[in-house]
Structures are given as structure tokens and as C-alpha cells.
Amino acid sequence: MHRLTVFNDAGGGVDAIQRDLGHIFELRIVPLSLLQDTAPGQFQVFDVNLSDGARVDEIKKWLKHRPSGSKVVFAIDKTSRAERIQAYALGATDIVHRPVGGRALLKLLLGDFNSLSLDTSVPPLRFFPATGPVLSAMENAFSSACLGAPIDLDSVHAAGDVLVQCIESQGLGSWIGNVRRHHSRTYQHSLIVTGVAVAFGQNLGFSAQDRENLAFAGILHDIGKARIPLSILEKPGSLDADEMAIMRKHAEYGFDALAPVPGISKDILDMVVHHHEYLDGSGYPHGLKADEISDLVRIITISDIFSALIERRSYRRPMSGEDAYQKLLELGSKLDTELVREFQFAAGLTVASPEWGPPIYSEIVNRSEPRL
Ligand SMILES: [Fe+2]
Numbered sequence: 001m002h003r004l005t006v007f008n009d010a011g012g013g014v015d016a017i018q019r020d021l022g023h024i025f026e027l028r029i030v031p032l033s034l035l036q037d038t039a040p041g042q043f044q045v046f047d048v049n050l051s052d053g054a055r056v057d058e059i060k061k062w063l064k065h066r067p068s069g070s071k072v073v074f075a076i077d078k079t080s081r082a083e084r085i086q087a088y089a090l091g092a093t094d095i096v097h098r099p100v101g102g103r104a105l106l107k108l109l110l111g112d113f114n115s116l117s118l119d120t121s122v123p124p125l126r127f128f129p130a131t132g133p134v135l136s137a138m139e140n141a142f143s144s145a146c147l148g149a150p151i152d153l154d155s156v157h158a159a160g161d162v163l164v165q166c167i168e169s170q171g172l173g174s175w176i177g178n179v180r181r182h183h184s185r186t187y188q189h190s191l192i193v194t195g196v197a198v199a200f201g202q203n204l205g206f207s208a209q210d211r212e213n214l215a216f217a218g219i220l221h222d223i224g225k226a227r228i229p230l231s232i233l234e235k236p237g238s239l240d241a242d243e244m245a246i247m248r249k250h251a252e253y254g255f256d257a258l259a260p261v262p263g264i265s266k267d268i269l270d271m272v273v274h275h276h277e278y279l280d281g282s283g284y285p286h287g288l289k290a291d292e293i294s295d296l297v298r299i300i301t302i303s304d305i306f307s308a309l310i311e312r313r314s315y316r317r318p319m320s321g322e323d324a325y326q327k328l329l330e331l332g333s334k335l336d337t338e339l340v341r342e343f344q345f346a347a348g349l350t351v352a353s354p355e356w357g358p359p360i361y362s363e364i365v366n367r368s369e370p371r372l
Pocket residue numbers: 221222250275276372
């Protein structure tokens with residue numbers, strides 16, 4: 001667990017920080033008088049009085065020794081321009097307004113992965129009973145991957161079980177309907193891939209163990225995106241060649257994050273690192289060919305592409321199920337054509353599309369290939 005040091009002597013409360021971030025960081029709340037006894041780390045927050053010139057000098061000197069790439073967040077009063085200027089002059093990477101909310105801080109420290117439920121214009125995903133545990137498991141896993149902290153496999157397994165039951169009892173359409181009400185991108189994508197892959201496995205008559213593996217891999221397949229800069233991950237429009245090269249690293253980053261986890265199965269690792277491989281050898285990261293790509297990987301790949309196509313993206317409308325399936329067919333020998341044929345029934349294309357609802361975002365045009 002990474003350490004987050006909060007220097008606090010401005011009288012601001014730290015309850016919200018402790019409540020929201022206590023399980024993610026090793027938290028230390030330190031009075032500014034102990035600054036010199038504390039080593040700068042990757043994450044620090046200053047909620048201190050910046051009107052004292054001597055203290056400001058002290059902070060400035062201390063921050064010179066901070067590790068490169070570290071985060072320094074200053075809490076300021078919303079109305080104080082002087083504090084804002086002072087904070088940035090000291091080297092703030094971000095500022096946050098008092099009173100400091102734990103979730104706002106988390107967003108600044110870790111990026112957008114944890115901001116899923118902050119949008120109050122839509123019902124939070126956790127209001128739907130079956131999606132709650134899956135979302136929590138995913139949030140925690142992404143936060144851990146982001147921080148290089150251990151990933152809690154048990155919660156992912158438990159979430160996978162819930163999801164398998166949900167798909168069995170309520171069907172894929174209702175799962176996608178629930179997930180679609182939410183605004184997130186990476187999480188929404190992974191949630192839909194998971195549902196689609198589990199429904200696919202169910203349709204193919206896979207064992208409970210294999211369906212759970214598919215759920216597990218669906219939840220975690222893009223976990224390597226936790227290490228991709230948000231400027232690339234969330235870029236509206238096409239990625240250039242350099243950005244695409246960075247984006248493609250997510251498959252190996254995912255493997256790196258999961259490989260050291262005790263008890264992780266080879267099948268899961270295989271699905272995570274190879275979900276962008278194509279049978280004709282044109283995929284990445286290893287350019288595997290037909291026989292080198294397992295059935296489970298093929299299933300995740302098909303589910304991944306289909307899900308990306310039916311999702312809303314900032315740069316295009318969501319496709320209907322039928323159009324997305326057509327795109328799968330167009331990929332020809334890149335995918336396992338027999339599995340693609342089977343997939344038609346798994347996704348219930350003839351009935352499911354209307355359930356998923358019409359595209360609700362009309363501002364968008366298709367400008368680039370789906371970002372999977
Ligand atoms: Fe991916």
C-alpha cells in the first residue's frame with residue numbers, strides 16, 4: 001500500500017480523507033511542525049496556512065527533494081487567489097478546495113478511475129444490486145494496479161460469481177441496460193465485456209469454472225489501462241501512432257499487474273495479455289497465430305470487440321447489436337469464424353438490441369476505430 005502524507009494544521013477536518021482513502025493508502029496525518037522529520041513521498045497533501053512566509057520557504061525547500069512524478073496537492077480556500085498562486089508557485093501538481101473531500105482528492109491523486117459515481121445526473125451504478133460488487137471489485141483492482149499495490153483476488157472472484165448468477169437469471173440485455181446508464185468509460189467497457197463473455201460462455205455450454213474465469217478475465221482484462229495516461233485513454237477522437245503504441249502496452253501492463261498475485265490462474269493471465277491477438281497474427285502484443293490462441297482468449301477477444309462497438313464513446317454513437325455483429329463478420333479470418341457464428345446466438349442479437357435502447361447521444365460521429 002502506498003503512503004499518503006497529509007500535512008494538516010489549518011484546522012481543516014481529515015475525516016473525509018480517512019473515510020474515503022484509508023483503505024487505499026497508508027495514511028499519515030502530520031502537523032506541519034514535523035515537516036523536516038518527514039520524507040517526501042509519492043503522494044502528499046498540504047492543508048496548511050500559506051500566509052506565513054517562513055513556513056512557505058520551508059515547504060519550498062522540502063519539496064525540492066520530492067521524487068519525480070510525485071503528486072503534491074494543496075488545499076486552498078475557493079475564494080483565495082493568493083493561496084492558489086502561492087500553491088502553484090510552491091510546485092503544486094493540483095489544488096483542491098476546502099473542505100477537502102476524500103473522493104475529490106482521490107481523483108487528483110489517481111486520475112479518473114475512481115470518479116465513477118461522482119456524476120449525480122445519472123443513478124450510481126451501485127444502486128443496482130448485481131452491479132455493485134462487480135463495480136467495487138473493479139474499482140479496487142484498478143486502484144491497486146495504479147498504485148502497484150496487491151490486487152484482492154477474492155473480491156474479484158466473489159464479484160464474478162454474482163455476475164454469473166445475474167446473467168443466468170436476468171439475461172444479458174438487463175445487465176447491459178444497467179451498465180449503460182452509467183457514464184464511465186473504462187469501467188463501463190469492462191462491465192459490458194464481462195457480461196457479454198459470461199453470456200457467451202453460458203451459451204457455449206461452458207463449465208461453471210470456465211464461466212467464472214471468463215467473468216474474472218472480463219473484469220480485469222483492461223486493468224493495464226490503469227497505467228495509461230488519461231490524456232490518451234480519454235482522448236476524444238483518434239490516437240496518433242505514438243499514442244496508439246502507448247495504448248497498446250495495456251495488455252502487457254495488465255499481465256505485469258496480475259502475474260505476481262498469488263493464486264492467479266494461467267488462463268486468466270493468458271486472457272489478459274492476449275485479448276488483442278488475432279488468429280492471422282496481426283494482433284498484439286505477441287503477434288500470436290491461430291493455434292497459439294486459446295478458446296478462452298478467442299471468446300474474450302470477440303466479446304471485447306463487440307462490447308466496444310455497442311458502447312457510447314465520445315467520438316461516435318453506440319452501434320446497434322446487429323451492426324456490431326456485422327463488424328465482427330467483417331474481421332473475417334482475424335477471429336474464429338465458428339465462434340463468431342455462435343456468438344450471434346449468445347448475444348441474442350435478434351431480440352436483444354431493442355432492449356439495449358436506441359443511441360441516446362447524438363452529437364457524435366464515427367471518426368475512428370473502436371478503442372478496446
Ligand atoms: Fe484491451
